[in-house]
Amino acid sequence: MSAHLIEVNALVKHFPLKGGLFGGRRGAVHAVDGVTFHIDRGETLSLVGESGCGKSTVGRAVLRLLDPTDGEVWLDGERIDNLPAGKLRPLRRRMQVVFQDPFSSLNPRLSVGQIVAEPIVNFGLASGSELWDRVAGLMDKVQLPRDAMKRLPHEFSGGQRQRIGIARALAPGADIIVCDEAVSALDVSVKAQIVNLLADLQDELGLALMFISHDLAIVEHLTHRVAVMYLGKIVEIADRRTLFASPHHPYTRALLSAVPVPDPSVKRQRMILKGDVPSPINPPSGCRFHTRCPFAFDRCRSEEPELRPRAAGQSSACHLDVVPAAA
Amino acid sequence: MSISLGGVPAAAELPDVLPPRSERGRAMRFVLRYPTIVAGGSLLAIMVFIAIFAPWLGTRNPESISPIHRLLNPGAGHWFGTDMLGRDVYSRVLYGSRVSLGVGFSVAILASAIGMTIGVVSGFVRWLDMVLMRIMDGLMAIPGILLAIALMALTRGSVYNVVIAITIPQVPTVARLVRGVVLSLREQPFVEAAVASGTRLPKIMYKHIVPNTMAPLTVQATYICASAMVIEAILSFIGAGTPPTIPSWGNIMAEGRALWQIKPYIVFFPAVFLSITVLAVNLLGDGLRDALDPRLAKRL
Numbered sequence: 281m282s283a284h285l286i287e288v289n290a291l292v293k294h295f296p297l298k299g300g301l302f303g304g305r306r307g308a309v310h311a312v313d314g315v316t317f318h319i320d321r322g323e324t325l326s327l328v329g330e331s332g333c334g335k336s337t338v339g340r341a342v343l344r345l346l347d348p349t350d351g352e353v354w355l356d357g358e359r360i361d362n363l364p365a366g367k368l369r370p371l372r373r374r375m376q377v378v379f380q381d382p383f384s385s386l387n388p389r390l391s392v393g394q395i396v397a398e399p400i401v402n403f404g405l406a407s408g409s410e411l412w413d414r415v416a417g418l419m420d421k422v423q424l425p426r427d428a429m430k431r432l433p434h435e436f437s438g439g440q441r442q443r444i445g446i447a448r449a450l451a452p453g454a455d456i457i458v459c460d461e462a463v464s465a466l467d468v469s470v471k472a473q474i475v476n477l478l479a480d481l482q483d484e485l486g487l488a489l490m491f492i493s494h495d496l497a498i499v500e501h502l503t504h505r506v507a508v509m510y511l512g513k514i515v516e517i518a519d520r521r522t523l524f525a526s527p528h529h530p531y532t533r534a535l536l537s538a539v540p541v542p543d544p545s546v547k548r549q550r551m552i553l554k555g556d557v558p559s560p561i562n563p564p565s566g567c568r569f570h571t572r573c574p575f576a577f578d579r580c581r582s583e584e585p586e587l588r589p590r591a592a593g594q595s596s597a598c599h600l601d602v603v604p605a606a607a
Numbered sequence: 608m609s610i611s612l613g614g615v616p617a618a619a620e621l622p623d624v625l626p627p628r629s630e631r632g633r634a635m636r637f638v639l640r641y642p643t644i645v646a647g648g649s650l651l652a653i654m655v656f657i658a659i660f661a662p663w664l665g666t667r668n669p670e671s672i673s674p675i676h677r678l679l680n681p682g683a684g685h686w687f688g689t690d691m692l693g694r695d696v697y698s699r700v701l702y703g704s705r706v707s708l709g710v711g712f713s714v715a716i717l718a719s720a721i722g723m724t725i726g727v728v729s730g731f732v733r734w735l736d737m738v739l740m741r742i743m744d745g746l747m748a749i750p751g752i753l754l755a756i757a758l759m760a761l762t763r764g765s766v767y768n769v770v771i772a773i774t775i776p777q778v779p780t781v782a783r784l785v786r787g788v789v790l791s792l793r794e795q796p797f798v799e800a801a802v803a804s805g806t807r808l809p810k811i812m813y814k815h816i817v818p819n820t821m822a823p824l825t826v827q828a829t830y831i832c833a834s835a836m837v838i839e840a841i842l843s844f845i846g847a848g849t850p851p852t853i854p855s856w857g858n859i860m861a862e863g864r865a866l867w868q869i870k871p872y873i874v875f876f877p878a879v880f881l882s883i884t885v886l887a888v889n890l891l892g893d894g895l896r897d898a899l900d901p902r903l904a905k906r907l
Contacts, residue, residue, distance in 0.1 A: 372805045376803060377800060379800065380796075385795075387797045389819060402804055448800065452805070
């Protein structure tokens with residue numbers, strides 16, 4: 281269909297809320313409500329936002345770990361959101377995942393070698409001594425010693441386990457790896473090592489990355505483009521430089537002003553949001569951000585803003601063309 | 608595209624922090640760390656030894672009747688005395704351990720295997736889950752011993768039937784336990800990662816799910832083993848269990864019951880053996896529970 285590696289069109293995921301004596305449907309959690317974006321080969325797109333904004337759900341829907349309620353997901357010109365499981369399996373080779381929690385994402389009963397070998401075996405990519413050569417090569421790639429293959433996951437630290445997870449994701453030769461908060465559970469120094477490793481692997485292998493994170497400081501170091509999500513919608517999508525230098529959407533600005541600057545002499549104007557994220561069961565009318573936006577006016581409460589291009593490579597969903605510097 | 612770290616090296620070496628220790632030191636540490644496993648395990652090992660080597664432990668035929676020697680008090684010739692038919696209580700108790708341990712282990716293995724299958728299936732197949740769990744609820748609503756008595760009433764008395772009658776009421780507890788573990792494992796990221804890696808469902812079940820249910824299942828199996836031995840004794844005691852021709856601890860106690868006030872040792876010795884065996888198995892189970900997963904202590 282197009283040259284994009286991943287294309288997501290108006291993706292919707294609602295989780296039904298069941299309750300009552302007979303398990304009737306009482307409503308739905310609007311986890312993702314019409315999200316559209318694309319990722320090119322070798323590109324990193326970061327999905328950022330607060331907890332519960334639906335960024336992980338988008339990642340899981342792209343991987344088909346859950347079935348979207350509506351919308352389309354295309355992988356390299358092939359629509360995958362409605363493929364039956366049998367036809368989807370060969371395509372899974374091209375999309376892999378690295379999870380947040382390095383302690384629950386590895387089966388505690390399998391050796392590291394078995395864990396990394398599993399996708400290779402599943403897709404019938406290698407067997408016998410070739411298989412173990414390949415696993416050993418992957419251990420080198422993620423900078424783990426080869427004798428780690430014989431050990432069990434609990435013998436490793438969080439950062440090492442995350443390397444094992446990355447080796448597993450690389451194993452079938454994927455085109456895109458979805459990193460779902462892949463570094464959020466790690467210490468700062470280990471976090472940096474893993475981010476650098478991912479960046480190196482991307483350069484080496486031409487991988488595309490979908491980097492789901494709430495940590496803008498980390499995102500700034502490895503992304504090409506950033507999509508900012510709020511309550512199941514993308515409010516702003518832009519390339520890295522533009523987004524960090526001149527954010528348009530008020531929510532993006534609030535997020536950026538919350539990133540700590542490691543220099544005590546820097547004085548800056550903070551934009552602090554009031555209140556909590558509204559419930560995704562009953563999202564606010566109009567612009568979903570209007571309940572917390574310092575610039576909200578009447579139109580925001582009734583009419584939902586569309587994503588509109590602002591600068592080159594930047595789109596934002598706000599009724600204001602020029603957002604004031606501060607409230 | 609690189610964050611400088613001031614010379615922090617990449618993870619390349621995995622040094623062995625702990626120096627190697629001697630075999631004796633390791634055995635000693637195991638004893639100190641898991642005293643219940645060691646105590647329960649050794650007691651149970653003694654019982655298993657007795658059951659296997661009963662014919663060579665100074666016993667005579669447990670079924671040979673000798674009216675001249677009936678109701679002898681414990682002494683040199685008959686260490687535990689003789690019963691009203693002149694049978695040697697020591698020999699009968701030792702041979703009786705074969706029935707108790709046999710029934711205990713068989714029930715534990717059978718109930719675990721059946722309960723495991725039901726638990727895994729209902730943890731994975733939504734529509735079967737409802738059906739299977741309602742059946743399990745129904746079984747659980749009837750007290751285990753009553754159900755076993757009812758089942759025995761339907762069949763002829765034999766050790767096999769005793770095993771089956773005790774197994775059936777034990778299956779629901781295992782099935783529920785395994786189902787719960789499976790449901791929580793299904794949501795674990797490593798299972799999702801396996802799905803994303805193209806692993807098929809049967810392989811996910813036997814490679815990722817089943818091995819991780821083994822720890823709680825083993826613990827549950829020891830408790831089932833212990834209660835199976837008690838239930839076997841109860842069934843035999845009330846005459847609904849092992850046929851009286853086969854010496855079992857329950858049978859010996861049942862036969863000695865009428866003479867309890869004048870010859871208490873006929874009941875006393877099998878009772879002591881039963882208590883020690885059940886205690887051993889329960890100690891082992893408690894120890895395994897703590898050793899395999901400390902968090903299980905709250906769940907069971």
